[in-house]
Amino acid sequence: MARMKFICDSERCIECNSCVTACKAEHEVPWGVNRRRVVTLNDGLPGEKSISVACMHCSDAPCMAVCPVDCFYRTDEGVVLHDKDVCIGCGYCSYACPFGAPQFPSNGTFGLRGKMDKCTFCAGGPEEHGSQAEYEKYGRNRLAEGKLPACAEMCSTKALLGGDGDVVADIFRNRVLVRGKGSEVWGWGTAYGKPSESGIGQPKPGTGKS
Template identity: 80%
Template structure:
């Protein structure tokens, strides 16, 4: 059984926000909620600027599931972490626990009371019947049921964002890193959030040590 995951290659991301637009448009995500967003660190610093597309990483040991007092979260057979909006009470615990800031809440009223939580579903809908109107209204389009991958990854112009079976996408990323190391470019490139979200086997190779760069040192 495939285990669906995301990887964002920070060496390829150009901060075009195509993934953000694709997600909001295809799933009709309301204004004020961003299931996916692009974050740039060291903005404007030549040689140090990096951008990364961030959403729910569908963690192996998801902290949102651990802290939810009403157990509205569940994991599918494909490893996708979803939630039931009919159970969610909008307490916000998941938003504090998530290291990626994935759970989003719309504020309602003058005093900012929270609505039901919303987040990335890996384009796999929710607990309602696949492809139903109720599923789309609450969770967006169920592309996985259609045999497709998340639109954010498919629309990425530089293929920085890739999503799918963890074994396949980690292999793709590791091949990219190996080619960069071979060509002397971007030494020590790492997949954003991989070890935090998934850990264990499949974690991209660590950055080379100084000895690795000296011919005959090892």
């Protein structure tokens, strides 16, 4: 059985927000809720990177651990979903999630907390697949239609990958190898430059030793 996961390649993300727009359009996400968002690190500085963030459907999801009414459940494909009929809007999940995935609708001047909403990996909810009730509460169930999440399919640079975890991991691994960035990315070469550039590791004149 496939185990669904997201991977975002920060080397390819151009902060176009097409993933955010695709999600909103596909599921008619309510105002004030962003199931997916693009986060930019070191904005305007050297090393600036952008990454698309949503629910990562964790294997050991902290939101499931803290929910007092157990509204979360995991599908056979590893997708973490929730039951809005059970949710009481306490907000514990929003504090526990390291990715800021749980969202609450904002209505009125000072906001109003209601039923929690989050990325469903385009897998719908507990209602009958393809039903109007499922669509109104959770959006379109693309997985039941044999399709991948809309955000991943609409990514203009294919930075966002979604699907079988083993498959997307292989795709990302191949990209890293082609780019020439393997195990040395966070190693000695990154910190001090390559031996040919810094002289580190080069033989000392007249000794033949480093």
